[in-house]
Amino acid sequence: MIETEQRTPDLQAILDEVYAALEPRRGEGKVADYIPQLARINPQHFGMAIVTVDGAVYTAGDAELPFSIQSISKVFTLTLALGKHGETLWNRVGREPSGSAFNSIVQLEHEGGKPRNPFINAGAITVSDLICAGHSPREVIGEILRFLRYLADDDDISIDPAVARSEAATGFRNAALANFMRAFDKLSSPVDNVLGVYFHHCAIAMSCVQLAKAGLFLANGGKQALTGRTVVSRERARRINALMLTCGHYDGSGDFAYHVGLPGKSGVGGGIMAVAPGRAALAVWSPGLNQNGNSLLGSVALEMIAQRTGWSVFGP
Template identity: 45%
Template sequence: MKKLLEAIVERNRHWTSQGEVASYIPELSKANRDALGICVVTLDGEEYSAGDYETKFTMQSVSKIVTLMLAILDNGKENVFSKVGMEPTSSSFNSIVNLETKNLNKPLNPMINSGAIATTALIAGETPEEKVERILKFTRRISGNPDIYINEDVYRSEKETGHRNRSLAYFMKSTGVIEGNVEESLDVYFKQCSMEVTARDLARIGALLANDGILPWTGEKIIPREVARIVKTIMVTCGLYDASGKFAVHIGIPSKSGVGGGILSAVPGRMGIGVVGPALDAKGNSIAGVKVLEDLSREMDLSIF
């Protein structure tokens, strides 16, 4: 497995030169465009890695699956999906158009920014600080890494430049999707996106989902099987923004990407995969990371379809 991963990473490393690091959040522009790495965690607890897998990056939109799990645990699926839909979109991840023209003003799904902000607003906690601490504690638990923290520089950068996200949030406040304090919900959202991880952390969270909510390395049940199924399904249909359909056809693995360059994948019954590659394509997905997953899926017949 390790030799296969090393070969796939080196075969696709040249793609990093075809992408660009995210620059609309200034702090993200400091990422190493040439980095590319992968980690695989099997359901019997074996771990394999290759390339720049120890590179640290912020979760960004990958964090949306963490908060979706937590929101469903806190509120139940019916309450969560009364505020957020579960349909794919052909618009970009930060589009505001669909909020007014589609789905009765409700965000189309929890994987785009509007839906993720609405989902985060549902997480239990008396204060923003308590909500952030619960998100951090849950992320550490499902990744088996107690040393996951918020990158304060990225958080400040996101907060200072998050004007589109503020527009989305205040629009949802006007329609009743967000019921609490808008700025507090946004602050929690900016902090969750700024959690710093590695490909190994993503692979372990992917393994939890692949194992129907049970941690492979401890046997502990973290989330009900139904919650794992819901999250994986939405990852398939919505996880790579408006490139989700193409990704499903060519790779066929439930996955979630983020503009920090991470991709988290869960192959049901087999493995979790974490990829890092900060150079992004025009859709906001890791350009080399997608190619790595395409090769791995083909070589190991990982598509669920």
């Protein structure tokens, strides 16, 4: 058998090339205008970051500018909830792609109030309820923030209070989902407490660099790359990655897997965090969304990066 030498890609050159190719397309897509604060974001922003398992950082564009990570936070709240409840968590939420909009209530009714997966809104509200158990919302929000600061090794990560207020003021559908699940006796904590935690963790602001650093444990077998400290077991990291691959982009997850081939999680703030197992964590940000609520330019950028690096989990 002939062995081929694996070439180490020039990651900075790849990012620069992708940025130059896509820079004329900045502003494409539609910002999430149903959350008033997000509607004010300049759609011209475009940033990318790659952090490798040996700690090297590569950036392009607005990679240092914080933005609202929104549903990307669900990866980290799931990690926390699994740490508290282990595999019993799956009694409350499923592991299957939804095939429906991220805020759909129809599927929830058909399935007796049990959400399809932890990354759609109903599933993430359930995860928030699991973290809330026996604690005040303020304590839980503080725990989530401390966890992200620990993962990214950055104490500057914070919640954008204006976005949190905007979410709470307009989150009627999320309130409906939470109350609907409460009617099925699927939430244990008071609905207002659970929603408070949910709205605030979605309002966390991070840059592409911070986000890639925070997600790096998922690329490194569950361990922080630089300290070697275990965040989760290797098996749990693999399973979280599997869920991101199959469910991380709502009803666009199959399309993302087809084009990009990396576990990833999107947010309606225009960010996407992706994982190249054993190699790196990546984060991109462009506020304009496609029809599925995923960053339009960010998805294209990750496809181009995956092609140039050969990092797709399905092979180069």
